[in-house]
Amino acid sequence: MSHRPAVVLFDLDGTLVDSAPDLAQAANRVLADHGRPPVAYERLRQVVSKGGRAMLAVSFPDLSDEQREPLLPVFLRFYGEALAVHSTLFDGVDALLAALDARGIRWGIVTNKPEGLARGVLEGFGWRQRCAVLVGGDTLPTRKPDPAPLLHACGQLGVSPGDALYVGDDLRDVQAAKAAGMPCVAALWGYREDGDDPLRWQADFVAAHASEVLEHLP
Ligand SMILES: O=C(O)COP(=O)(O)O
Numbered sequence: 001m002s003h004r005p006a007v008v009l010f011d012l013d014g015t016l017v018d019s020a021p022d023l024a025q026a027a028n029r030v031l032a033d034h035g036r037p038p039v040a041y042e043r044l045r046q047v048v049s050k051g052g053r054a055m056l057a058v059s060f061p062d063l064s065d066e067q068r069e070p071l072l073p074v075f076l077r078f079y080g081e082a083l084a085v086h087s088t089l090f091d092g093v094d095a096l097l098a099a100l101d102a103r104g105i106r107w108g109i110v111t112n113k114p115e116g117l118a119r120g121v122l123e124g125f126g127w128r129q130r131c132a133v134l135v136g137g138d139t140l141p142t143r144k145p146d147p148a149p150l151l152h153a154c155g156q157l158g159v160s161p162g163d164a165l166y167v168g169d170d171l172r173d174v175q176a177a178k179a180a181g182m183p184c185v186a187a188l189w190g191y192r193e194d195g196d197d198p199l200r201w202q203a204d205f206v207a208a209h210a211s212e213v214l215e216h217l218p
């Protein structure tokens with residue numbers, strides 16, 4: 001492969017961490033609070049990378065966006081109380097990060113998850129010393145698909161976007177990378193709904209397994 005990134009930036013949910021079990025539990029706690037039955041885990045899982053609002057839309061389809069908005073802080077609070085309990089790393093992620101560390105390639109996280117919650121997850125996985133930069137959905141005024149969070153991460157690390165690689169599992173990850181002028185990998189192991197087709201997102205590369213990301217490294 002021709003691209004030789006100096007740093008690798010990762011999306012969090014659906015790319016590094018299979019956080020769906022803990023996020024689905026938080027959504028179902030909000031439902032229980034409203035005397036409603038739980039929503040099927042597989043359905044909630046499909047929209048995890050689309051964010052908390054998407055999970056609430058699936059959970060409360062009869063409410064308007066406006067009516068659902070007050071549920072978001074409740075959902076995030078429940079999630080914050082148990083955010084690295086049932087979450088696991090996707091297959092090959094541990095080895096991928098170890099390979100980056102071994103090669104001296106810095107890596108970081110650019111997620112739409114609020115920064116404080118993302119920090120809790122990364123600390124839960126013991127990455128505090130290893131993760132070179134963390135940009136969350138509320139770190140800046142804008143978030144993915146806006147390129148600003150990726151550009152901010154590059155600024156923190158002192159590299160140009162063209163010398164980084166972004167790995168994400170959602171269309172907005174690819175859109176953000178393209179707008180930032182950063183090569184990107186669409187992670188096929190992440191979350192998606194039936195109509196989503198990552199092969200049509202025009203990512204520079206696609207990877208079916210985390211180990212394939214190594215093919216794009218020196
Ligand atoms: O919380 C979200 O909006 C999804 O998080 P992600 O950007 O790490 O996939």
Ligand SMILES: [Mg+2]
Pocket residue numbers: 011012013014015048049168169170190
């Ligand atoms: Mg994601």
